[in-house]
Amino acid sequence: MNLEETYRSLGLSDAEYARVRELLGRTPNFLELSLFSVMWSEHCGYKNSRPLLGRFPSEGGRVLQGPGENAGVVEVGEGWALAFKVESHNHPSAVEPYQGAATGVGGIIRDILAMGARPVAVLDSLRFGDPADGRVRYLFREVVRGIGGYGNPVGVPTVGGEVEFAPAYTGNPLVNAMCVGLLRVEDLMRSRAVGVGNRVILLGARTGRDGIHGATFASDELSGESEARRPNVQVGDPFAGKVLIEACLELRRRDLLVALQDLGAAGITSSASEMAAKGGVGIEIETDRVPLREGGMEPWEVMISESQERMLAVVEPERVEEVLKVAARYGLGAAVVGRVADHGELRVLCGGEVAGSVPAEYLADAPAYEREVVEPEYLKEAQRLDVEEIPVPGDFNAVLLRMLSHPNLCSRRSVWEQYDYQVRTNTVVGPGADAAVMRIKGTKLGYAVVTDGRGKWCYLDPEGGGAATVAEAYRNLSCVGAEPVALTNCLNFGSPEKPAVYYQLARSIEGMSRACEALGTPVVSGNVSLYNETSGGAVYPTPVVGMVGVLEDVSCHATPGFGREGDVVAVVGASGRASLAGSEYLEIVHGRVAGRPPEPDLALEKECADRVRRLIAEGLVDTAHDISSGGLAVALAEMAIAGGVGVEVEVGSGRRPDVELFGEAGGQILIAVPGERWDEVREALAGVPWQIIGRTGGGGLKIGGFVDLKLEELRGAYGRDLFAEETG
Structure with missing residues (x-):
């Protein structure tokens, strides 16, 4: 494969490859190209959405941490805070629904853990095609199994969410997972690497080839070839995830960590480069020190593997032995794999030799594109409706029963009964209500959480539908008695390279932003999932809102x-x-x-x-x-x-x-x-x-x-x- 074929196969455009060469002042090697390909993917770099996301308000009286970290954090009261975020695992769930959903839950839990918080609640927002279709039923069944299959044994209750069905999601289901974590304000951690000479420790599972180029896969449209990309889907281990949670929380309690970061999309590459860029330092990774699950892995594979249940920690040299002892007591893998340096680069070493080196700030600063905005041709026709042409039913009893039995309106009990929503005994109001209500033991305080999405409304009116999505979440929290304080969002859209889709994205964000400002609910974290389409077309524009509210007295709900x-x-x-x-x-x-x-x-x-x-x-x-x-x-x-x-x-x-x-x-x-x-x-x-x-x-x-x-x-x-x- 020649160099041109190489960078294109990794998902880089001609212009992006030219920029890489310009930034480096030389031709990159394959490892360095691999680093750029995952970090400049849509999934990691937000290339097409970043220019729009600044529209969201992100500050508020309770906000302790806004966008830019693993999760947003808001203050609850009495020294308590909540960390929360929602993310997508759409493409992996389309080709391997059980593991796609399971690792989506595992990944969002680790994002919360990285903030120093104990994960205490999971919600999921799901979209599928017509359930009369056999493959859709398979995807639906396996995604729900995957959510329960990870959330139940890891010990985090799945307390709410939503499920909807529409033909627009037939080829590309949406699987969004939200996690909420509880922490003391003084325990808030961030992922900024500091301290030249500090050690970098990899905690958790061994590294394998699962998930390699998963970030790139998540940034492509689904096609007939997607089924062959099952190796891009990670494999989760909730029991290892549980051990990782408890060990990291003890390390935090004992103040043994300088910084902590989840290994999600792009694996070590993403975590190390982002930590280095935030701290204005460099990080060196010795790939031959990384514990491997399988032999023969090349340095580039080690760097971009998305094997699950792993965290990257920055630790002062004199505390390394204590960290390793804590990990050993939990039976958790731990290895010193690198150090913080002053050169500002993500430097990859193997056998003492430099295999590749790229300034961390270049990796963390993907190019941004402002696309053409064109109103979709379908919109004017779709918005036409003459109610007088709609016949009035003769039997309203039959109509109501038909509606109540429809998959979009019937009970979700058959879904949430597969989840353990009472583990840790903090659930006051569980699935089936307008929002879930949770207690903070030892206090009168409580909090409520909800996810909402109005894809069909956003299809018919992107701006109005975006505003309505935020308003519904606000209303649902109020219905259980919680004061809405902030939100996270997951923006699920088709290809932004199509002007009509970019119109949907831009207008939906405008409507959501307007509602956030009017309702006083800042956006403190979020995720963007684009290229959700197949040869049959794009999904409905589906921004999902996860909103958190506070109850001063949880008994009054x-x-x-x-x-x-x-x-x-x-x-x-x-x-x-x-x-x-x-x-x-x-x-x-x-x-x-x-x-x-x-x-x-x-x-x-x-x-x-x-x-x-x-x-x-x-x-x-x-x-x-x-x-x-x-x-x-x-x-x-x-x-x-x-x-x-x-x-x-x-x-x-x-x-x-x-x-x-x-x-x-x-x-x-x-x-x-x-x-x-x-x-x-x-x-x-x-x-x-x-x-x-x-x-x-x-x-x-x-x-x-x-x-x-x-x-x-x-x-x-x-x-x-x-x-x-x-x-x-």
């Missing part, structure tokens, strides 16, 4: 299930905004994805959600649920099913009944209040729109003269097993 007979049921938020545009009803019942969904009224959204949250904190409301996918009828059915108590409501705005029952808009929250406390609630809601629509009671759901179903019928439809049934 709300859940979505009706718990008492005779409660007043009211809607808080603006009425009359619901629309069939982009709704689940329009797609499930009428087979259309069309219209322009209503943009959120961010100021009103914030005020209404904040009022509901205060009612929960004051003990006036303990039942709340947002009206989202499926509209009012589906939300009421979910609340009745969750609590085992029926409800009877009236709708009477004069609008079409299908719009009233199944239209979607966001910005509305259902609450149930004991009758004797309604006057207090009404007083507290002064200044925001609200409307009493009915009362709880009975054994079913009644909505005016349109819906009359027993709880058993609702449960029968909603409780379908996603793994046992095919969908037509």
